[in-house]
Amino acid sequence: MGFSFQRFRAATIARSIEFLRDRSALAWNLMFPVLMVVGFAAIFSGPGQPVFKVAVVASAEPSPAMHPFLGTPHVQFYREPELEAAKRKVARHRVDLLLDFSGEKPRYWTNPESPKGELVEKLLLGSGGVAPEKQQATGKPIRYVDWAVPGILGVNLMFSCLWGVGYVIVRYRKSGHLKRLNATPLRALEFVSAQIVSRLALVMTTTTMMFVGCNLFMHFPMEGSYIDLFILTLIGSLSLTSMGLLVAARVGSEEISGGLLNVISSPMMILSGAFFSLDGSPRWVQALAEIFPLTHMLSAARSIMLDGTRLIDLGYPLLVLVGTTVVCMSFGSLLFKWTQD
Amino acid sequence: MPVLLEARDLVKHYPKVKAVDGVSFDVAQGICFGLLGPNGAGKSTTIEMLEGLSKPTGGQVLFRGAPLGADYRDHIGIQFQTTALQDFLTVRENLNFFGALYPSHRSMDEIIERCNLGDFLDRDTRKLSGGQRQRALLGIALINDPELLFLDEPTTGLDPQARRNFWELIGDIKRAGKTLLLTTHYMEEAYALCDEIGIMDHGHLIARGTPKALLAQHFDEKVLELPSSLLAGREWSFPVHHSEAGAEIRTRSVNSVLGELLGAGVDLTQLHQRPPSLDDLFLELTGKDERS
Numbered sequence: 001m002g003f004s005f006q007r008f009r010a011a012t013i014a015r016s017i018e019f020l021r022d023r024s025a026l027a028w029n030l031m032f033p034v035l036m037v038v039g040f041a042a043i044f045s046g047p048g049q050p051v052f053k054v055a056v057v058a059s060a061e062p063s064p065a066m067h068p069f070l071g072t073p074h075v076q077f078y079r080e081p082e083l084e085a086a087k088r089k090v091a092r093h094r095v096d097l098l099l100d101f102s103g104e105k106p107r108y109w110t111n112p113e114s115p116k117g118e119l120v121e122k123l124l125l126g127s128g129g130v131a132p133e134k135q136q137a138t139g140k141p142i143r144y145v146d147w148a149v150p151g152i153l154g155v156n157l158m159f160s161c162l163w164g165v166g167y168v169i170v171r172y173r174k175s176g177h178l179k180r181l182n183a184t185p186l187r188a189l190e191f192v193s194a195q196i197v198s199r200l201a202l203v204m205t206t207t208t209m210m211f212v213g214c215n216l217f218m219h220f221p222m223e224g225s226y227i228d229l230f231i232l233t234l235i236g237s238l239s240l241t242s243m244g245l246l247v248a249a250r251v252g253s254e255e256i257s258g259g260l261l262n263v264i265s266s267p268m269m270i271l272s273g274a275f276f277s278l279d280g281s282p283r284w285v286q287a288l289a290e291i292f293p294l295t296h297m298l299s300a301a302r303s304i305m306l307d308g309t310r311l312i313d314l315g316y317p318l319l320v321l322v323g324t325t326v327v328c329m330s331f332g333s334l335l336f337k338w339t340q341d
Numbered sequence: 342m343p344v345l346l347e348a349r350d351l352v353k354h355y356p357k358v359k360a361v362d363g364v365s366f367d368v369a370q371g372i373c374f375g376l377l378g379p380n381g382a383g384k385s386t387t388i389e390m391l392e393g394l395s396k397p398t399g400g401q402v403l404f405r406g407a408p409l410g411a412d413y414r415d416h417i418g419i420q421f422q423t424t425a426l427q428d429f430l431t432v433r434e435n436l437n438f439f440g441a442l443y444p445s446h447r448s449m450d451e452i453i454e455r456c457n458l459g460d461f462l463d464r465d466t467r468k469l470s471g472g473q474r475q476r477a478l479l480g481i482a483l484i485n486d487p488e489l490l491f492l493d494e495p496t497t498g499l500d501p502q503a504r505r506n507f508w509e510l511i512g513d514i515k516r517a518g519k520t521l522l523l524t525t526h527y528m529e530e531a532y533a534l535c536d537e538i539g540i541m542d543h544g545h546l547i548a549r550g551t552p553k554a555l556l557a558q559h560f561d562e563k564v565l566e567l568p569s570s571l572l573a574g575r576e577w578s579f580p581v582h583h584s585e586a587g588a589e590i591r592t593r594s595v596n597s598v599l600g601e602l603l604g605a606g607v608d609l610t611q612l613h614q615r616p617p618s619l620d621d622l623f624l625e626l627t628g629k630d631e632r633s
Contacts, residue, residue, distance in 0.1 A: 014438045017434065185415055
């Protein structure tokens with residue numbers, strides 16, 4: 001018995017109708033990113049942030065012996081290996097100021113769009129010692145919100161993909177709905193594909209709507225191709241949905257699946273660079289972040305939107321996303337069970 | 342009538358438990374076969390193997406004389422005791438959904454009429470009463486026009502009216518020539534609907550036959566029922582079984598029992614005489630201890 005498009009289509013439509021009629025879930029999917037955008041914009045765009053982050057390009061670890069400014073309290077200094085990469089981070093609001101000690105005379109860069117950059121510049125200039133030379137930032141400066149919005153939409157998409165498949169399939173299994181479907185000619189591959197396609201369609205639609213809606217008010221920069229961004233988001237969503245499928249493959253309890261999904265989604269939300277940069281954080285934290293598909297999806301999305309990178313040049317993040325999809329989908333399909341026992 | 346379904350030496354082992362231990366029987370085409378047994382007897386496990394949802398540890402299930410093939414599910418319909426349908430879908434949408442899962446299906450109008458679904462066809466399935474829900478589930482089980490219909494305790498939890506209505510539906514399906522395999526805890530239901538029954542206990546099939554033949558085989562007695570208080574505290578020449586419902590006397594010689602009772606001055610105005618029932622047979626064969 002081969003794959004039946006008729007059965008796959010029926011299961012896809014049934015799941016999609018269920019989601020669209022579940023008004024609370026639909027509303028939450030639309031409301032969540034709006035609340036996140038408003039909340040984070042209020043928190044991070046306002047004045048008086050107590051902590052500044054300064055990247056330092058130097059031959060040794062930053063210390064006050066190098067320059068008195070490096071002893072300033074409430075400022076995080078960390079060493080950056082590459083000057084050009086560090087300049088991009090200034091432009092992307094990932095650091096507030098860049099200080100370069102690699103040449104004969106110290107130099108510094110700030111983002112003219114960053115109020116934090118302006119403040120930390122004053123601290124630098126008032127700290128004494130050799131006055132560093134201000135350098136002209138190149139390229140179009142971006143706002144914090146330009147950097148943050150892909151992260152917010154990405155986190156919303158992650159929750160929707162993981163829970164929309166991972167939690168729902170377990171609920172179906174517990175309630176006996178999967179057992180009933182198993183009594184029909186519907187095959188596991190058809191059912192699983194239907195869940196994934198239905199979720200992808202809904203997630204892509206809501207994310208696109210949110211993106212367009214936010215863009216109307218905030219006017220994000222878009223240096224790259226919208227088609228590239230769409231394809232990247234689709235591949236990223238597929239990888240996250242397949243992770244949800246793997247969680248749901250055998251679990252028979254919503255409590256267990258909820259716990260597992262939290263174990264996956266919470267560190268992913270914090271460490272994937274959705275809301276703040278991990279630059280300067282311990283190496284093991286940055287290594288851990290590399291495991292998560294969301295990290296790669298967001299860095300690639302920002303690269304397309306802010307740097308104009310083409311999809312074809314994003315080989316590594318795409319490889320990670322496709323690899324995650326293949327591994328999770330394969331194990332999820334192999335381990336999939338219709339019933340709890 | 343030709344045999345439609347055959348269980349041959351079915352065995353199912355779980356870790357530490359032998360749930361089914363060498364069960365064999367066949368179901369002829371066009372009959373209603375009832376599989377009865379106390380909780381834990383192995384009937385659900387047997388049914389799941391017959392439905393093709395669980396693989397036997399040993400033995401074989403044959404459909405039309407051949408092992409179950411990939412298309413077996415096209416030929417059967419199943420109504421589980423507990424089934425959740427797709428949330429937020431109406432009865433009509435659920436019928437359409439399940440219909441689309443089969444290569445061909447019966448017309449919706451026919452299903453709606455046969456199962457009396459018209460009054461709640463466009464209602465969300467979460468808002469159905471117990472009887473409506475069972476009728477909708479029966480409609481779904483019939484959607485592919487199955488040759489063999491499995492009904493797993495279909496009337497559990499229904500009120501007497503809903504149960505009687507459901508029996509009528511099952512009667513219609515029987516008259517349409519379908520083969521049914523029914524499990525139930527209601528002996529009255531089994532007696533009313535089943536042409537043949539099998540009784541399971543401890544993983545074995547311990548009795549099989551038509552209800553009348555089994556009763557005749559195990560009982561050649563009449564049952565006399567009286568209030569316990571009338572018989573208590575005296576010695577009788579016949580065995581008396583006391584229960585919460587009253588006292589029961591099983592005897593082949595009704596006249597001699599009545600004579601002894603009259604001689605002892607027992608008031609017989611509350612005496613009832615009845616033939617043994619399937620309940621009696623079930624308890625006789627499986628014992629009176631409650632199972633978990």
